[in-house]
Structures are given as structure tokens and as C-alpha cells.
Amino acid sequence: MKDLNPRQQEAVRYIDGPLLVLAGAGSGKTSVITRKIAHLVQKCGIPANRIVAVTFTNKASREMKERVGHLISGAEARGLTVSTFHNLGLNILRKEHKSVGLKNGFSIFDDQDSRSLLTELSHKETAVAGEDVDYLRNKISQWKNDLVTPSQAQSHAAGEEEMRAAHVYSAYDRCLRAYNAVDFDDLISLPTLLFRDNEEVRERWQHKIHYLLVDEYQDTNTSQYLLVRLLVGRRARFTVVGDDDQSIYAWRGARPENLVQLAEDYPALKVVKLEQNYRSTQRILKAANAVIDNNPHVFTKQLWSEHGFGEQIRIIRCLNEESEADRVAMEIMHQKMQKGRDFKDFAVLYRGNFQSRTLEIKLQAYQIPYKVSGGTSFFSRSEIKDVMAYLRLVINPDDDNAFLRIINTPRREIGPSTLEKLAGYAQQRGVGLFAACDEMGLEQTLTGRPLQNLQRFSRWLAETTERIQRTDAIPAIQQMLRDIDYQAWLLEQAPSAKAAEKRMENVNQLVESMERMLGKQEEEDIAAVIGKLILIDLLEQRDEEDASDKVQLMTLHASKGLEWPYVFIMGLEEELLPHRNAIEEDTIEEERRLMYVGITRAQRELTLSLTAKRKQYGEEFEPAPSRFLDELPTDDVVWEGKGGEQRSVEQKKALGRAYMANIRSLLE
């Protein structure tokens, strides 16, 4: 406790009622949560298996587990739940699946699966061809987050577009249930609805959980908010930690006003503010405070720091996006050489992923090692999706989505017309596609080669399923991969032999991960392992192991929760930051919070850059400087470059020297 400040101690000690911790950026909120867990176990005598801590990301939950592990012994921590909202929802559904009409082994549709199902449905259900799938996906997600049922959506739909979406929503949900599947949103909304409507189940869970902690509370959506309320019940023993100024996911359904709502729903709510920042210089905090002051506030916060005042914030004007990237790359190289800074102490943040491209080219030119976060995740790789689809079908024979993905992967000479006939028959019989292959009646619809191919496949899959479930799962899965000769398929599909090898490696890694998870006692069941796998991104873990000396590149969104000594933010221009759509839709406040998040990532130095000209969609235009630059305190910023300035001779020489020095150091 000694190393906590008085406010933090108060937040840890207060356990008599509901508590809201308003934790400013860098104020040690994770410490408070982890200490509190230790305090609850060691000082308050609450058994660890009665404590639940909820986060939004796998990464945050891993970090929390690790830090709790340093504070209390393994024995004390036994049964402690630290998980993401979605994982918690999955665990609830797995135990209560019967009450929500799901069968054991239900599948989880990820975003891609949902989209492909919606694409199909929008063609079938609506007269308008090519209904905007993005729109549908968002709309349906919104409805689910707000706990709006398909029929409610239909009766409240405003306008024709929404009516159509409501129609697709209804068909989409019916499909999911027929496939014995849920989507990501269902992992939260189904348990919430279950608790809301089923007293027995609700009370059982309320009884189980003695204390609940929620991280990043400003990111909760309506359904998550209600889930928390239903889990804590009337005893209301919980701590939520959040910062309304760091709410940057409203566009995904997050409701930062849940922070305010909490005070209304729990009149006894105690509020503790953490305003001391342990991360940044005073100057950086002053700038951050100044920017965020332009937003209206329900809770006011003033971050302060005991660190020195620090360097001025630099704003660099560049000619165009290429010179901007070049300048940032050179700056990093220069500082590395001149001041002996490590590459890993730098981060470059930007609004949109596309901005990384120009920068990457320059970083490569200077041979600066870097790591781009974001991009395609492990589970969106086609080879992983394929193998997962096989496994999903093994666990859940009703998963038609998985069936369709793999029926011709690798090729089995089963084309669209055959599948259409099969689907028609399956629908008429009210069974899944896989089950339909086996029925005698199918011979009325299909004959000859197509029928034989289907039956051969279904027989093989039935045997494989049997092997995986009855015998040792891992060897059976490996056998399955050999049966379909997946390696050969990859060689045929991948652009090069090397790429194919890489993909096979990914597949092997997937199998290894399953083996490891099966080894842990908690998840003996292969079905449980496969379900859980979808929620975890294996790449993330791989990244963390690779803690080498690299400059970090990522979007402002992805930077939340992280920190670096030296931070660059690129593209401080109107229409980019704030983004054009945000200006149009008048969500400037969220953009400002994004800027605030970016500024508060920096520990020591902050450099902002903008361009005079930017090429976008092949056309050049002249962006205006971001309004957020005007909101910075003038005394604390220093402007460099006049907007149209070419690189000076001096800079070019310095650059050449730095480049040579780097080559030399690489050769050593």
C-alpha cells in the first residue's frame, strides 16, 4: 500500500458499496485494480473464486492476471476470474446454453462470418441487389448492443432502409439459431437477456459473484452496462474504473454516459478521482488538459505530475505526406544516433491505417526497424479460417456456414448448383446441410457424381468427428489435415511456395496452441478449446514475445493504454484529425478525445506533424492545419518548417551521416 498515493489507497480500501474510480491517463488505474483484488483476497477474506474482474481486451486481461500473480500466491488466486466481457459471456452461455435455446458446442461467428452470412441474406431477403453489408452489420450490431429484438426493430424502424435492415436482422438471427451459432454481440446480449428474464439463473450467478471489477468502464455499451448491473444485483459490490475523456469507441456502441448513469442508478455511489499522472512531463499534461478543456464535462479532472516541465511540444510543417514521413523517419534516426535513444522508445501514431504506408517506405529506406500494429489478425487468415471451419463443423454439425466454407476446400467437385439443390432439400427437411447429405431422401433431388461426392465427404467427416471426439483429439486433427492434404492445397493456392510454407506454419501453430490449451486442466474439452480460440488472437501473444528494439507504428485508437518516451503524431490536419466524417457528423468531441489519448501517450517528448499538400485518392489537395493545434497552449509549442520548405543542405548531410552510421552499426 505504501507505494500508492492517498487517492489510490482510498480506491483500493473502499469496499462497502459501489465505487467509481475516475482514472485520468497514466494515473495508475491498473495498479488500483490489481491491488484491490489482492486486498479483497488477503484483507477482506473474499475467496478468489468469488471475484470477477472484467476487461475489454485479451491483452488487458493477460496483463492484469500477470500483475495479480505478482501480488498474491497461486493458491490464493485459485479460481479468480479475470477475463474479457466476451469471454465471460461465453462462459455464462456455455453453462446456461439450454436456457437460451443453444445446443452444446455452439459456434461463434466472427465478424467475417457475420458479414458473409449478411451478404448472402441481403441478396435473398431484399429486392435491392448488393445492400450495403457494412450498414447492415453496424445496424444489427447496434440493435443487439441496445438489446433490441428483431421484432422490436421492425416495429420501430424509421424509413425504408431501416425496415429492410430489420428484415435482414430477423432472418440473420433465425439463421444463427438454425446453425446453432452466436455472433460476438450475442456473447454479451444473450447472457444479459437471460439474466434479465430468468430470476433463478440470475440469482445463482449473483450468489456466485461477491465482488466485480470493471476496467475501461467508459467503453461499455448498453448491453454490457446492464450485464454488470444484473451481475452485481442489489448488493452492488463493485468497482468500475474509467475515464470519460478517453472514450473513443462511441462509434462502436460504447456509451461513456454510462459513467453518469451509474451515479443515478446507485445513489450511494462513491466517486474517487485519480488525477496524479505518473507518466508524462508537466508540459505534455498541460497541453492535454488544454485540449480536452474544449469538451463539455460532467466530471472535471486536472491531471498533474511531479515530473519536470519538460521539452516544448514540436509542430513540424511539411511539404507533403512524403516529406512528412521522411522527416519523422529522419528525426528518429537522428535522435537514435545523437542521443543514443532506443528505437523501441519511439511511437508514431496516426488517424488512419493508410498513413503507415508512406512512413514504412521511409523507415525501410533508413533501415529503421519498426512494427506496425493492426492489420490482419491471425484468425482472419484464410488458412486459419479453413481449419477452424473444419473444427467448428466437428463440434457443431449444424454450422452451415462452416460447411459451405470447407465443402470445396480443397476441391471436391461440388459446385454451386449441387449445393443449391442440397440447401433446398435441407431447408425442406429442416435439417443442416451436413445432416442432409446422409438422408436417403436426398436421392430424389440429387444423383450421380454430385451425390457420390457429397456422401463421400459426409461419411469421411462423420468418421473424423468420431475420431476427434472419442480418441486423442490432437493426433486425430493432424490425421484430418493429412486426409484432406491441406498442405498440397496451400501449395496450389498460395502465391509462392514460401507463402504456402508460412501458412502451413500458422496451421501448425494453431494445432500447437490447441494442444497447450488441452493440457491445462481447466479446459479439458476440445469443444471448449475451439470455442475459446476464436476469441483469442494468437498473433498478439507472439508480438509480445518479440520485444525487440523497434519503432512502434499504430493508429491513435490502438495506442490507448500504451506509453512511450517519444511520441510522434502525424497528419494534424482538418479532415484527417479531426476526420472528415467526424466533422460532418458533428462528433468532434470524440476526435478531440482521440487527440487527448494521443498526447497523453507521451512520457517525455511529443512531436506533431502536418502537411501543406496531401494526395488522396489520386488527387492532391491542400489541407488546413487541425483545429486541435490552435487549442494547444502557445507558450508550450514550437513551430518548425514553413509549410513549403524543402530539406536543407545541412539536414541532407546529417541524414547521410546517420545513414552511414547505421549501416556501420549493422555491420558490426
Added chain:
DNA sequence: TCCTTTCGTATTTTT
């Protein structure tokens, strides 16, 4: 069935 052409569109994305 597969490959090419053409057209339209273009944030952020914890799970």
C-alpha cells in the same frame, strides 16, 4: 469454372 476487366469507393475496429 476460372480468369480478366471494369467499376465504385475510400475512418477508427478492444471481441
Added chain:
DNA sequence: TACGAAAGGA
């Protein structure tokens, strides 16, 4: 500019 989807042709 650059990518994916849809349409058209071999």
C-alpha cells in the same frame, strides 16, 4: 491511387 466486388468472356 488501390483495392475489392461484380460482371463478362474463354
